[in-house]
Amino acid sequence: MIKNVGICDANMLLKRELRRRIRSSLFSMPQDSIDRESVSLVQKFVTSVTYKNASSIALYASMPHELNTSSLLHRAFEDSKRVFLPRVISKENHDMVMLECKSMDELNSWVPNSWKIREPPLEEGRLQSPKDVQLDVVVVPGVAFDSLCRRCGQGMGFYDKFLAACHSSKRPMPYTVALALSVQMVDTVPTDDSDWQIDEVIHGKSVK
Numbered sequence: 001m002i003k004n005v006g007i008c009d010a011n012m013l014l015k016r017e018l019r020r021r022i023r024s025s026l027f028s029m030p031q032d033s034i035d036r037e038s039v040s041l042v043q044k045f046v047t048s049v050t051y052k053n054a055s056s057i058a059l060y061a062s063m064p065h066e067l068n069t070s071s072l073l074h075r076a077f078e079d080s081k082r083v084f085l086p087r088v089i090s091k092e093n094h095d096m097v098m099l100e101c102k103s104m105d106e107l108n109s110w111v112p113n114s115w116k117i118r119e120p121p122l123e124e125g126r127l128q129s130p131k132d133v134q135l136d137v138v139v140v141p142g143v144a145f146d147s148l149c150r151r152c153g154q155g156m157g158f159y160d161k162f163l164a165a166c167h168s169s170k171r172p173m174p175y176t177v178a179l180a181l182s183v184q185m186v187d188t189v190p191t192d193d194s195d196w197q198i199d200e201v202i203h204g205k206s207v208k
């Protein structure tokens with residue numbers, strides 16, 4: 001018991017340090033380099049069978065110093081995919097839901113939150129996943145990734161809890177994929193039991 005607590009604490013510290021290091025690299029990357037690399041990773045993803053076969057897909061509206069998802073969002077609407085975006089419900093409880101977004105215009109009409117992320121409003125009639133709709137694919141954001149598909153997120157457990165909820169719902173698990181800028185790829189991401197391993201990381205060196 002005492003030993004496990006020690007391992008958890010050590011992991012937390014390692015993750016915190018990893019986040020600090022990778023965030024600092026991301027913050028020093030010029031926006032046009034982020035944009036260029038993002039477009040090429042998005043291109044790789046949208047030509048995959050995973051994307052082509054998906055009808056409902058969870059994406060995220062990127063914040064500054066993060067892989068730019070704008071070209072992916074445009075493309076998904078063009079391809080008539082059903083797009084879902086995250087909304088944080090409670091920071092304390094690590095609660096986040098995925099809500100449907102119908103168009104780029106709708107997305108752009110939402111005022112960015114304190115993290116500069118545009119989130120769908122929680123309102124009657126707006127479909128939620130996994131409650132109302134089954135997701136085929138979840139594109140998972142994150143700070144750092146490794147080649148064994150381990151992920152270090154922003155540190156609030158939102159995606160880990162969301163994926164755990166998808167797992168407990170009776171529906172089949174969505175395929176989980178991350179797009180990683182080269183500075184986000186590290187040798188080893190320290191993980192523990194609550195971390196969800198993703199199915200695929202698409203990065204500059206991915207062979208597809």
Ligand SMILES: Nc1nc2c(c(=O)[nH]1)N(C=O)[C@@H](CNc1ccc(C(=O)N[C@@H](CCC(=O)O)C(=O)O)cc1)CN2
Pocket residue numbers: 060061062063066086087088096115117141142153154155156157158159
């Ligand atoms: N674009 C995008 N949307 C997303 C996520 C994401 O990673 N990217 N999330 C994925 O979970 C959720 C939001 N989670 C976030 C959690 C923390 C921070 C953040 O910037 N936190 C600190 C850093 C403080 C620190 O730990 O030192 C900050 O407020 O500055 C941003 C988003 C839902 N939506």
Ligand SMILES: Nc1ncnc2c1ncn2[C@@H]1O[C@H](COP(=O)(O)OP(=O)(O)OP(=O)(O)O)[C@@H](O)[C@H]1O
Pocket residue numbers: 015093094141142151152153154155156157158159160161162164194195
């Ligand atoms: N399934 C879960 N249910 C409740 N809390 C969870 C769950 N998974 C993780 N957490 C909690 O969330 C906090 C942050 O976890 P962690 O450092 O793994 O976040 P992260 O994966 O980097 O963040 P995120 O998923 O938001 O991008 C921890 O306190 C952890 O216990």
